[in-house]
Amino acid sequence: MQFELTQVLERLAYNFHWAWHTPTVDLFRSLAPDVWRATHNPAAVMRSVAEAPDVLAAHADRLVTAGRDLDVYLTHAPQVVAVPRVAYFSAEFAITECLPIYSGGLGVLAGDHLKAASDLGLPVIGIGLLYRYGYFRQRIDVNGEQREVYDRLDPDAIPLRLVTGSDGVPLEVGVPLSDRTVVARAWVAQVGRVRLYLLDTDLPGNREDDRWITGHLYGGDSDTRLRQEIVLGIGGARLVDALRVLGLEMAPEVYHLNEGHSAFAAVELAADQMRTGGISNFFTAHQQQAERVAFTTHTPVSAGHDSFAAELIEAHLGKYRGQLGLSRDQFMALGRRDPGADEETFSMTVLALRSAHARNGVSQLHGVISQRLWGGIGVGVRSVQPRIEMEAITNGVHTTTWTGPEMGALFDRSMGCAWRLEPHELATWRDITRIDDEALWAARTAQRARLFERLDGLSPHIAAEQALVIGFARRFATYKRAGLLLRDPDRLFRLLDGPDRPVVLVFAGKAHPNDEPGKLLVKQIVEATRDPHFRGRMLFLANYDVELARLLVQGSDVWLNTPRQHLEASGTSGMKATLNGALNVSELDGWWDEAYAPGLGWALGERAPDNNTGEEARDWAEARQLMVLLENEIVPLYFQRDAAGRPQEWLGRVRRSIKMLAGAFSAHRMVDEYVARIYCPLASGPAFAQDVRITGIRESRPA
Ligand SMILES: *Cc1c(COP(=O)(O)O)cnc(C)c1O
DSSP states (O other), X not given: OHHHHHHHHHHHHTBGGGGGOHHXXXXXXXXXXXXXXXXXXXXXHHHHHTTOHHHHXXXXXXXXXXXXXXXXXXXXXXXXXXXXXXXEEOSOBOSXXXXXXXXXXXXXXXXXXXXXXXXXXXXXXXXXXXXXXXXXXXXXXTTSOEEEEOOOOOGGGTTOEEOBOTTSOBOEEEEEETXXXXXXXXXXXXXXXXXXXXXXXXXXXXXXXXXXTTTOSSOSOHHHHHHHHHIIIIIHHHHHHHXXXXXSSOOOSEEEEESGGXXXXXXXXXXXXXXXXXXXXXXXXXXXHGGGEEEEOOOSSGGGSOEEOHHHHXXXXXXXXXXTTOOHHHHHHTTOSSTXXXXXXXXXXXXXXXXXXXXXESSHHHHHHHHHHHTTOOBTTTTBOOSEEEEEOOOXXXXXXXXXXXXXXXXXXXXXXXXXXXXXXXXXXXXXXXXXXXXXXXXXXXXXXXXXXXXXXXXXXXXXXXXXXXXXXXXXXXXXXXXXXXSSHHHHHXXXXXXXXXXXXXXXXXXXXXXXXXXXXXXXXXHHHHSTTTTTTEEEESSOOHHHHHHHHHHOSEEEEOOOXXXXXXXXXXXXXXXXXXXXXXXXXXXXXXXXXXXXXXXXXXXXXXXXXXXXXXXXXXXXXXXXXIIIIIHHXXXXXXXXXXXXXXXXXXXXXXXXXXXXXXXXXXXXXXXIIIIHHHHTOTTOOSOOOOOGGGGGSOO
């Protein structure tokens, strides 16, 4: 019996499905509360109870039930017909906090894409890198400055398995680098029904500096970054083929490059075609391969687009391109906007565009902006017109990952399991109106109270049943304007200081280690939270990660987003907050530009701003606009309470916002759109007619 229970626990721990299954997480926590609190790692829980038969026996029923839930999930996949197999490449994936191989929105999106693909029963595999030191953990020192701490990740200690052949020998992939071959192994994370493969070069046979290729995420210099992208792209493509040879996966029909980091994969596909497909000309092979490559661009900000000097490319890939029969200039042309321009660096975004017959941006507005930025670039160096030049597929979030337990219980009661299985169906969220004020307010208050427990230094006079919590959590890049609220400190002080109207402002976010202005912004916010005027009402939570993100989006009443217009490609944290009953106050940019409608939340900026206004003047104008909204509309509405002490009108808006937005901005809808508008058209070849059904969620978007 104990042996069986141990096996059930192991199966539960080693399938990341628990990351979106609350009862299983509750079970892990209950089995070993201290271990869970310290690690959020079920493999650690498993080890700690291995020698404790009494603990396992005491949880026997719950273990069996959770095991059965997982079995049902794995064996009852939705029927999908003729959906292409996809290999999804990304430099980061955020599945859950014990696998810290992400820095922010891009990784969260990739993780949510895999989870939704799993729920929908789609044949997708993920390809990424296993960073031994991941992204940094943020600490704030006594001077209010960000300190970066790197923890070493032991892959054997988390729910990952080394990929081996049937003989038990680890799979090894050789990656060409300069005149040597770097060897990578692969780890696999089982994410529900899909698998995520992660390459790792930290092997004794590799040169010391090559062992560090998979050391840090976005930590290194340009040289390291290029070597990482070679391992991800070329190594990743070789890994996909090796998995096929071993019989572990079927060959994909579509290669999806999530951001340009992995674009060398397309070059390797062409190289493979030359080795095995009898094509001797690289350009012919490359043109042909582009038929199965999709590329998603994620930001209009130039720092988000890697490019490398010609010398660096030549140093690491000179031999490889020689084997492909390419001259230095011919290879460089693949990454140049103007193939003949010697002075241009090698852009990974340009390489991705030249390698993909399907491209897309991540919101409707970003699609338009991306078309403007990249529209002239065709496929190959002869710039053939791409079949899908620039689609717009708005990002979405994985509903059950981000919905808090109390709100989730309400959804269960009013909608059954539909919101878990089919959050993207129009009909699902209609029944939200069945949730009455009392239940909704109780759930909101419980989630707010959980956030309050984590707010060290919160004023003791502020009660969770009363307060309005404004959340602001994101990367501290200056264009996100974290300081917009602080432009007029006296006015902000008056807003926060209302004795009968407690308003709490919570900030979180990391600045990239090399981003000095971003780090200064962190310091300014932290200093403000220590100012006697704001202390206890304005707080900064260190180390924004997916765990903190859940806490914040679940506990906030207002979700604030203040990017400078046209720089936020989509933004997803506001979608997570919406699921939990927060109302958005956001710049009309990214997803909010299409989601906003009067009555659902509030908009900053204007749809058609006067372009003659300078940046600084516009920042001031929007700072004022934000204060006016808060003072005149948001705070009064929230504190307009009925006889039972509940904000009746506010709660009405919350219901309306969930009903209108939860499905339209779900990862299920997003993945469904990728299938219909990118994967199927690509896999069907050039003659494809655009007649694939798209779930009718678009009609549910507010006009
Ligand atoms: C969702 C999320 C993001 C992305 O949110 P944005 O709105 O795009 O800033 C970044 N970091 C973490 C930890 C997240 O959970």
